[in-house]
Amino acid sequence: MTNRRNFIKAATSGLIAGVLPVSVVKLAFGSSDQDVTFAYISDSHIQQIKGNKFVRNWDQGLKKAVAEANLLDPKPDFVIFGGDLAQLGSKPELDHGAELLSALNSKPYMVMGEHDYYLDLGDYWSDLFGDKYYSFDVKGVHFVVLNSILTYDEWTYDRWESGERRMNEMAGLDNPNGSPFMVGERQRKWLAKDLANVSHDTPVVVFSHSPIQKIYKGWNFWTEDAEEVQAILAPFNKVNVMYGHVHQIQYNQIGNIAFNSVMATAWPWPYPSSYAQAESHMPVMTVEMNRADPFNERDATGWQLVDVHSGRVDVNFNLYGNSNRRVKFNEKKGHPEDVQHSPHARTEAQKHY
């Protein structure tokens, strides 16, 4: 059986006092030798003001997540960064983001976000971090990283007079000049080939920046070729997709595939249902987060610790001004669920604000 203990040691180091709250977050966690655990940090949106000045608020979010992830005990198998390291994909932003990430105890795996990509189509990002899509194995779990923020060729190559313009058009979440995300045919072929040698019993975890499902097109909570990618994943018995981009908690189940979003370290986003002029297709099982407190700049931001020892994803959300949440795959029901809050009872997920 699991023995519960504090996943993060009480921090006494003065070094991090400027970043961490007085009481360091405690994540109680079941442990066994079979654990496959990782810290998942995402969407830091490092934004340059001028020269070496960057938006303090977003810097603080990433620094805090990095400092806290370093306190995990026992150490996770790896750290992954889920994309949108930068706000406008520039060298100064990516360099500064890379510098903040270099404080991590281990080199993180990296996922491409649209804010990292559309200035120079990911060239500088690749210089810093390597391949835009790849796979790796840890203790019998097969992990795949996709670059899911591509879009139509015409939009990418022909429509805009400069990379700056293209980046600015894609950076506005609600910008009608934007374009829907997609994985694209070339990568889908690569994915099929990559998975061809993986047995259907092997747990598979796919990391993408955009949801590989269709939730709300207006804000690109969306992947245009989601169904085609899902079809490639469908034969696997234990397959999970984890994505950033949405800056809020979402989870869903489509056939065999369990979906989990992760939080941003930069700022929270409202749920699409809060936009009066549009229909929302939020998965019904998702218990939404409560509204954020605008007077607490870290409220409704955070990072997460994930365990896949059962082959299914168990996400521990480390939420600052709020009580933490845990979304775990329920084997009996066959889908992820919040261990505390039921979508049927519509329990308030958070009391705060």
Add this chain to the structure above:
Amino acid sequence: MKLIKSLTVSLTLILAGFVHADEFDKDDLDRWTQQFNDVAAEGRRLWTSPELGSNGVTCAQCHPNSANTHMETYPKFQKQIGRVSMMWEMINWCIRNPLEGMPLDADDPEMIAIHAYLAKERSGVAIAPGKH
């Protein structure tokens, strides 16, 4: 006699003026709608522009389509301000903090433009003053 005459004159004037003021035609309506839409469009421009602040951050970064601004709930008690507040006070709060900018006067044309845009995105939502 003189008094009655002048009374009649002024009454006629008032009535004539009243009748006249009450009449507006399609051109007027179009113009007023146009005026509103222009100001709301300016509000949307400001919403997606860094010019309200000093650090390059825009309102739209956190409030896509102005979501979560709840125009229909004002005036309402804001716990953090400690009294019933107007929407422009919360707009200024967000200008000062996430945007690190200078607050606007309540009747500043930019403030009015922001209100027009926020109201437009909330069209059709029932007013709910005081609701949290």
